[in-house]
Amino acid sequence: MSKVVSGPLRLPADRNAVIAGVGAWLPPNVVTNHDLAARLDTDDTWIRTRTGIAQRHIAGPGIATSDLAVEAGLRALKSAGDTPVDAVVVATTTPDRPCPATAPEVAARLGFRGVLAFDVSAVCTGFLYGLATAAGLIAAGTAQQVLLIGAETFSTIVNPEDRTTAVIFADGAGAVVLRAGTRDESGAIGPIVLGSDGGLSDLIQVPAGGSRQRSSPRSPMAGEEYFVMRGRETYRQAVERMTSSGEQAVEAAGWRMDDVDRLVAHQANARILDTVAGRLGIEAERRVSNIEHVGNTAAASIPLLLAEAAASGCIVPGHRILMTAFGGGLTWGAATAVWPDLDVLPAT
Structure with missing residues (x-):
């Protein structure tokens, strides 16, 4: 019998993680629905109706996840006043290499050699898992300031001929700088709710490439190196988990839910976003979304959306923010914050 345990992570009142900067980066190569329709059995109407996506950004040849992470990190650091950090955490499903982690290289390229640096892997919930990890480092006194980056080149693991995934997933990076502060400050991270259910790990996966497949005498079948998901059950789980974790946070x-000024949900697809917002009772004017022009960027989704919404004025200082996400693992989570006054650079 399985038991799901999910509760809020509460940080000490005298030492809390506070958002000090935010930034994002999108690779310049834009792929529209019409571009995809030219090679897939689909069209613009089919894609928009099912996903809400009109275009997405795709990294070009030779561009790796670390390249996107560095660009987003630079912008977040600039937003925070070019303050130095003593830890770098990268949330990603698409590291540059299986070994080593991507974060140490990102830290070195940003000029932070010698600092604590590691990756977090929780697919589309990666940023929130990273947020809890970074907040814990600050609460424990291990770090004073942390650069947390969500970065993905999901196009490298998606089958370009599979219209069920190729039209949804895209590339990008978003980042926040967190500093040590107190719970009553503007920008303070509130309680964080996280959960998982590994009994459903086969819903969202890349079957080949790991020790499970490599230790098997069976050679991988064609296409098993690509990302796959069981759409209908994933939809049901995503709605349930994002809603419940959002309520808990x-x-x-x-x-109260009426206190939430902006819902910043993982940009999975438009149908999931609409259903989750409806169940939470958050009407359209209290939601922010960028899925139409960036698609699903997995672990980069929430920080990228935060940066874009803050730059455009959709999120302003004092707004009460609810973040919620769902991803492979299965994993899910939610967190709250009151948005601070920041300088934000555009994502491109």
């Missing part, structure tokens, strides 16, 4: 923060 709001309650743990001492808010």
